[in-house]
Amino acid sequence: MGNKIIRVNMTNLTTVVEDVPQEWAALGGRALTSTIVAAEVPPACEPLGKYNKLVFAPGLLTATVAANSGRLSAGFKSPLTGGIKESSAGGTAGQKLEKLGIKALIIEGMPENDVWYSLHVTKDGVAIKQDAEYVGIGNYELYRLLSEKLGKKVGVLSIGPAGEFRMAAANISVKDPDGNVRSHGRGGGGAVMGSKKIKYITVDDTGGPGVSLANPENFKQQARIFAKAMLDHPVSGQGLPTYGTNVLVNILNEAGGLPTKNFRFGRCDHAEKICGETMHDLIVSRQGNPSHGCHPGCIIKCSQIYPDQNGKYLTSGFEYETIWGLGANGLVEDLDDIARCDWAMDDIGIDSIEGVVIINVAMEAGILSWGDGKEAFRLIEEEMRYGTPLGRILGNGAGSVGRIYGVTRVPVVKNQAIPAYDPRSVKGIGITYATSTMGADHTAGYAVATNILKIGGFVDPLKKDGQVDLSRNLQIATAAVDSTGLCIFVAFPALDIPEAFAAIYEMINARYGTNLTAEDVLEFGKYVLKTEHKFNVAAGLTSCHDRLPEFFEEQLPPHDAVWDFSDSEIDEFWNF
């Protein structure tokens, strides 16, 4: 486990290496970033001001041989939601930070002048360089240039033009093993990094201490159980590897929960054209790769290399939510159009969930026509990339577009875009959208699993019964998993296969010599949620912000479902 904290102060351009305080010793990933942000960032501060901090922390199992343990957490006060934010990503930087023994990298302050910097993390610490060489350049080109200059193996965290413009929908991007782009997507971390005038951070673990295990034999045994469960489970072992997350288009469409035309309908007539099965066949026919991992050690491989019709790389990490947002919710029928938008958002460094809902609300506002994938691409590529006035409106999120154009049909909670599952016909996920400390976020407590996929039991998606409990249990478990550095998709086997769940805390025990139990894991998850919630309350978020937008009172075909939770029913969530 990392045994040091590195602080980088961008006001006076100094760094300091600290021992890990006792109270942070057992924390990693989201638990650690949220603890540090809650302890050190004044809740009411300006998200883009000098008092905000940007914290990176590998998870408790990051960089071990545990399958799918490559995730890195980024934490900060969000310029999008005004609350606390943790956003996790794959790529290679997280594992390298862990291998350097760095438990957390805390970036504080901000330069007073308009000068750009890069940070370089090695076994000797962090070097801060004045560096405007790559400012204005997109992530793909940046990674190519840095690989040429520093070697392919160096990990990179970066912002694209969106982060430079301090857009609230800006990602912190991460280089993946092939030099492509992964993202700390949600909540505008890229704007925070941009406010601190850091274009990119390199991580070179050469000569680092690496990862040691308290009980290597136990670890190996539990890691084997864990990996087997992942491969045995139909979702992580078959559905995701074959079709990627886009396996969900047909599933949600069938369930009447695929939001279509900005949440007017629950089914999409042209689902067949954009679904995972179609995409898989297209990728294969173009000699792309339908199954690809976002970080070393991934065995789910839900990513893919999606080529254009000439077989040339078009995009990767092409997720269901992106395809849903343009394809169903925006009525774009051509997967290639959607893929080009996905590439452009990754390159510019725009959260591709926020990004697609931005386009949906722009359609609602009449800025472009429904279904116009070419114009969607132009808005991203020509307006957002260059920070034109329209590009800045768009880059600041779906809520921004709504406010600026006086449109009220805007699917956001705490100003963050609602993703690809209609809360009226998948009610458990609606509770997650409403109550998550992160703003609308399906990954915070993926009730779709139990409502639709019948994983971890079954709770009828169309009824209110049991949804608050379901979402609460999932959010607690997710907060714990987000602290391990494991990919959230390990939750599918963990929910259905008891040994898989046990293997997670047993691997932590074998790594650190601890004696965690299942109960401890849940207490850990509760601690994370309560820490985040307390920060949000102090930042001025109230139960009024735990609500879905007004328009969800409308009936959603085909089930004519409505959002019918009372305020007090929703507020029950926090009774734990």
Next chain:
Amino acid sequence: MGNKIIRVNMTNLTTVVEDVPQEWAALGGRALTSTIVAAEVPPACEPLGKYNKLVFAPGLLTATVAANSGRLSAGFKSPLTGGIKESSAGGTAGQKLEKLGIKALIIEGMPENDVWYSLHVTKDGVAIKQDAEYVGIGNYELYRLLSEKLGKKVGVLSIGPAGEFRMAAANISVKDPDGNVRSHGRGGGGAVMGSKKIKYITVDDTGGPGVSLANPENFKQQARIFAKAMLDHPVSGQGLPTYGTNVLVNILNEAGGLPTKNFRFGRCDHAEKICGETMHDLIVSRQGNPSHGCHPGCIIKCSQIYPDQNGKYLTSGFEYETIWGLGANGLVEDLDDIARCDWAMDDIGIDSIEGVVIINVAMEAGILSWGDGKEAFRLIEEEMRYGTPLGRILGNGAGSVGRIYGVTRVPVVKNQAIPAYDPRSVKGIGITYATSTMGADHTAGYAVATNILKIGGFVDPLKKDGQVDLSRNLQIATAAVDSTGLCIFVAFPALDIPEAFAAIYEMINARYGTNLTAEDVLEFGKYVLKTEHKFNVAAGLTSCHDRLPEFFEEQLPPHDAVWDFSDSEIDEFWNF
């Protein structure tokens, strides 16, 4: 007093006339609009959605012979602040509504289709007409055309293009006695009116019942005392009539409280070029009118007719805050440039306080250069008027410009622009900015009077002592005055001359046959504030929103004053 409530439902295009409920009988102006909004608008609703209501109510003394009794209140949930809003204006519509016996006009719902309407209020009720004839036209031209069509005497409430675009800084404009433009300025009432698709409302009091008095003799006697006090007091009797509100440039500059270059300095080097004395001489030399009333019965006449160098009408209602914002805070040195911007904002229907701070933040963001009054005019006239993307960013308020451009030096509270008095060196007004239910609003509790003008005693502007009590007392008194239909400037004599204060409630007693005492007036003011505050809390505003922006921790020359109130000191405000 008005004895009927008229409700206009814009969803089904119906109107209904109701008796005044007993609990509203003693209310008028702000007390009535805030009571109705608090009772009938769901606090968490979409401000531009169908559940918001727009309420117009004359004050308790509106349309009597009492001097300066021409104000009309507009109430709604604000799209700018997210809280309750009351905004008062002169013009002629308020007096005409009162003379028609209308205690409140409540506009509810919104049309489902994109069709424009006008409302026509007469002794026979309200006619709703489908009417797109004047859509896109500015207020000045609209008033000219409507005067031609309907006669000069008809009162008009309207929105300019800004309200049509549902910009959060949009006014509801009011025709004044000369056919010029006055404004319900703050908080985006124009956007609410635009969301309900009403371009304008005419008010024709022909054949109305007029105003009756319970005790005409007493009324006359008290009105005389009241008028005399106004003429005797140096501010309302001399300073304002001679120099307009712009008398304040030199006074605030001298005090080191004239915010300059977006609140970087407390004094402005070129104050002489933009001050009231210079403006007065310029108006006189161009044969304009330095002293003009915004409504019939005004004896202060702080407005003026400001002509251009050829003697042609350029603007009126040319206030200190507008001149400060472009002149000192934006470093524009040419009064004519500022006057042209003022005219354009009135014509387009943009709050001229929000508008100037919008320009200041745009300067901060590099959209235009400091001091460039020509470009400021172009941004208003070419971008805002036509709702270009940049125009929409600007039209949505200073906070919007800051968010969209990632700028944090943004002087707003509850997302409403801070006006022309630096809270660090005029600390009483800082408490008003922080705590007002309306967002930053100097008129909500004008502590400048006691801090700087030494009216109603003296509280040292540079010290914290006594400021919370001062602001509380003033906010309570102001809430009461805002309910009378009297201009807020009657507070100057009322604070210094005991008979003037007594005359206000004695005129109410003489009008309605009541027995109000001074104590009752204060209780009334407290009731208004508490009603508004309760709405705001239910809408999700917390004590976190009763705070000034972070940058006020910087020292302000020449006194090197900082904003040094603790959170708990500010929160003492609500202990009454």
